[in-house]
Amino acid sequence: MxxxxxxxxxxxxxxxxxxxxxxxxxxxxxxxxxxxxxxxxxxxxxxxxxxxxxxxxxxxxxxxxxxxxxxxxxxxxxxxxxxxxxxxxxxxxxxxxxxxxxxxxxxxxxxxxxxxxxxxxxxxxxxxxxxxxxxxxxxxxxxxxxxxxxxPAGLPGSPKEAVAALDWKAAGDTLSVDNPSKFHVVVSEVKVNGTALSTQTDVLKPGEHRVLPVKAKSGDQISLSYIDDYGTSITAPAVTLR
The missing domain is CATH 2.60.40.10 (Immunoglobulins)
Structure with a gap:
């Protein structure tokens, strides 16, 4: 049927x-x-x-x-x-x-x-x-x-030092970050004044300049969590924008 x-x-x-x-x-x-x-x-x-x-x-x-x-x-x-x-x-x-x-x-x-x-x-x-x-x-x-x-062998610095060397800036109502180190920084989360960015950054490459999609101004607090060599998420000390 x-x-x-x-x-x-x-x-x-x-x-x-x-x-x-x-x-x-x-x-x-x-x-x-x-x-x-x-x-x-x-x-x-x-x-x-x-x-x-x-x-x-x-x-x-x-x-x-x-x-x-x-x-x-x-x-x-x-x-x-x-x-x-x-x-x-x-x-x-x-x-x-x-x-x-x-x-x-x-x-x-x-x-x-x-x-x-x-x-x-x-x-x-x-x-x-x-x-x-x-x-x-x-x-x-x-x-x-x-x-x-x-x-590479003999590379100066360390991943932890690379996180500490990140240069956060507020310019023209935008937030930018520079990674002057020779290491990648694997980002877990970025917060501005305690609020996590809706669009997160995965990796900051050596020598990279990145403009993030968020408004920021002098005095704002930036909190970064990153992944270390062992896969652990670590929150770095907060940074105050200048």
């Missing part, structure tokens, strides 16, 4: 809802299963490499793990030749972990007088079990992306 248009719509909506729920279930499972051991990776050029742990906390599901480094803010995740990640592709069995070795290959495009920022990408693809091969099963690949900071 043919279904009416209302019945067809109901079945279609039920199918879509079920597919969406299945996607969420697989996504949540992947997210809980394969994890990386840090929220950021600091590549100290005094060392030969940087290491990142990848763990599979599933009880019975292996994953195929692919890893690479891409450019920060490029709008795509194309792999760079500047870094080699080994192993680039491997099977990660249930309740196992592996260590990714990130090796800097050099290149004139990476300055040695200031810090550089890249992205570390780790994609986990669930393996197809034998009982799933003849079934319609939705497989969800989960990609985790964290910041990778390349820090």
């Amino acid at each position: 043919a279904l009416g248009s209302r019945g067809a719509r109901t079945m279609r909506n039920t199918f879509i809802a079920g597919l969406t729920l299945l996607s969420l279930m697989f996504g949540a499972t992947a997210q809980a299963a394969v994890t990386v051991g840090a929220t950021r990776l600091i590549y100290d050029a005094k060392q030969n490499e940087a290491n990142l742990t990848v763990s599979n906390r599933e009880d019975d599901s292996p994953y195929l793990v692919q890893s690479w480094v891409s450019q920060y803010g490029a709008g795509n995740d194309a792999s760079l030749d500047t870094f080699i990640v080994t192993p680039p592709l491997f099977r990660l069995d249930a309740n196992k972990e592996n260590i990714l070795r990130v090796i800097f290959t050099g290149g004139a495009a990476v300055p040695q007088n200031q810090e550089s920022l890249f992205l570390m990408n780790v994609k986990a693809i669930p393996a197809m079990r034998d009982d799933q091969r003849d079934a319609n099963v939705l497989q969800i690949a989960l990609k985790t992306t964290i910041k990778l900071f390349y820090r």
